[in-house]
């Protein structure tokens with residue numbers, strides 16, 4: 274039986290895998306203790322040169338990015354790998370490296386294409402969602418969710434496309450927390466059928482695999498299938514993103530490790546598909562939201578969704594019931610409700626004076642409903658909600674993704690029959 278060993282990497286650091294080399298093509302820019310690129314004006318300009326050249330290098334057919342990187346390196350001693358062309362199993366891959374926190378200083382942007390930040394590496398599902406949301410855009414990989422938020426805030430990207438929930442794994446709470454901490458607006462949603470494959474280096478068999486690595490959501494979505502898979506007896510470990518896991522196995526020539534990722538990741542990183550369609554349910558869908566610096570104008574002539582977050586102080590009674598009634602009485606359908614602890618409140622010590630006063634959590638409630646902010650029913654409902662709550666924020670009002678899921682749902686059968694080689 275497989276031993277489940279999910280190790281969540283500390284935020285901003287590499288996952289718990291030993292001997293992981295820095296990614297080729299990565300730029301290490303001198304930074305302040307806070308991680309921001311600072312110093313005198315020359316340093317700042319140099320940092321901007323590094324960033325703008327890095328963004329230039331992100332463009333699929335960029336020709337001058339490497340020269341600019343070399344110039345930047347010469348001027349401030351930044352540690353650079355001047356050979357950003359990856360060679361995996363003999364084939365050259367020129368793939369953009371994910372943005373990191375240190376890359377996030379403002380830089381002049383060129384070109385007219387929409388730049389869309391996503392978390393992960395090329396081949397990640399988030400990249401596919403970005404392309405679905407904004408066909409023809411420039412997808413910018415970021416190494417963390419927070420970097421994608423900051424890329425938009427700092428005008429390095431125009432939009433971010435980030436996962437918020439999955440039909441098997443549930444809410445992606447990290448992004449809900451970030452939505453609250455940042456000031457971006459939800460301007461759209463996109464639902465993506467997620468079809469996972471088990472990938473390994475060519476020639477590796479399931480029996481050789483002692484470890485399966487992937488994004489925690491992907492591991493969760495394949496949990497039962499992996500446990501049941503004949504010939505596989507492997508521990509599981511969390512990685513930053515699915516495609517990054519595939520790249521890690523390939524770049525380090527690991528013959529005892531498999532990755533859960535997309536078939537596109539297999540192609541990009543020279544991996545073979547050991548088993549196809551290994552998600553626990555064929556209707557596995559992840560919902561992504563599109564984020565922008567400005568909200569869009571809500572409309573009434575299209576099916577719209579609105580997302581809000583609210584909190585209430587502990588004095589009120591039946592607050593949740595009252596809030597939900599504000600929508601129910603106006604025939605507004607809710608599509609989602611979720612709660613997140615906001616911060617623990619220490620209550621007064623009890624009469625016995627034990628000194629160990631219990632903590633009670635304060636919650637943030639996230640609600641999505643099927644109506645536009647332009648709808649008078651919604652405005653009345655929100656006015657009422659405001660009376661019962663101590664905090665209310667509209668995260669966005671945006672067109673619903675109406676694309677039929679059936680068209681994109683994974684082709685292999687749900688629970689039992691993944692196809693395996």
Ligand SMILES: O=C(O)C(=O)C[C@]1(C(=O)O)C=C[C@@H](O)C=C1
Pocket residue numbers: 392393396397398399400436439445467488490491513514515516559
């Ligand atoms: O790792 C990736 O490929 C991602 O795009 C992230 C992510 C997620 O965060 O849920 C996106 C879709 C799938 O649900 C699995 C992983």
